[in-house]
Amino acid sequence: MNVLIDVSIVPLGVGLSLSPYIAACEKVFKDAGLKTALHAYGTNVEGEWDDVLGAVRKCHEMLHAMGAPRISTNMRLGTRTDRVQTMEEKVQSVIEKM
Amino acid sequence: MNVLIDVSIVPLGVGLSLSPYIAACEKVFKDAGLKTALHAYGTNVEGEWDDVLGAVRKCHEMLHAMGAPRISTNMRLGTRTDRVQTMEEKVQSVIEKM
Amino acid sequence: MNVLIDVSIVPLGVGLSLSPYIAACEKVFKDAGLKTALHAYGTNVEGEWDDVLGAVRKCHEMLHAMGAPRISTNMRLGTRTDRVQTMEEKVQSVIEKM
């Protein structure tokens, strides 16, 4: 089952600059061979469910290992059986209607 | 790694009454032996990461099998290494300070 | 327009114990006369859109005043024109189908 997620990972107890932690997660997603798109309040990740969710788990483990004692993540997950639609096609589909 | 999630699963293309689908997911969580708490805009689920996320995957598969061609889920995920805190303790901790 | 929200407010830069901040927000909601239900990963709040969203704004202002330099909130918002359904009715509707 293919899934498109949008994930925002917030480590707590590490001060106010979260970008080193977000960069570490981006690396986890890249190393897993997943397609990603970073934006100002999260990251789109696309792939097989177990690959994508396994990478999110690795992000949590990595951030705890980097010293974050607590993490609060917010994630959207979309699956569909009617058709296949990539991240680019989703964005394009909205732009065409604007 | 233990995780507390709060999950809101929204099947699309099945009309406006979502409660049969949410009830089906509740059953998936119960059958997985996970601790849950239902509220008016989601469900708390607590347990081992792979058990909890595996059950969320089963919910998506179940809802697609029930006829939902598209699902948009929103999930919060909390992990911590500093201490163990159950769902009840979290709520109690806020109530004590009110 | 009536709205049911579920809100999880995460102050950053204030350490790991978030319950005093969540308790302060609960008080903001109560003082606004809104119906609320606290759970282990957020709070349901029901009422007129401007009252509810105005109270969420007050929470952010309050938490900044309490010393939180940064806040990351996650919120679900549900509106409907087909029928009126309270928080209790939503939960009951799922339980009946389990």
Added chain:
Amino acid sequence: MNVLIDVSIVPLGVGLSLSPYIAACEKVFKDAGLKTALHAYGTNVEGEWDDVLGAVRKCHEMLHAMGAPRISTNMRLGTRTDRVQTMEEKVQSVIEKM
């Protein structure tokens, strides 16, 4: 108070193609003079709290007027008092650390 949100608006009861509704919301944000960035699972919107949240309300009203009887929105909201950081700076800050 400035706020950066990331919003995913899901109209129910209108079939599976959501892009016309998302495009309508994009227009609401543009018409409000707000800075936006569309991605594959939501939209970043930046501005004064009341302007941004007022526009989200207008989206709900617009989508109901377009025939959606029920809407389930997911929104992240970030505010901070320590510094000002635009959407572009947030993304750049992560990229530099990758």
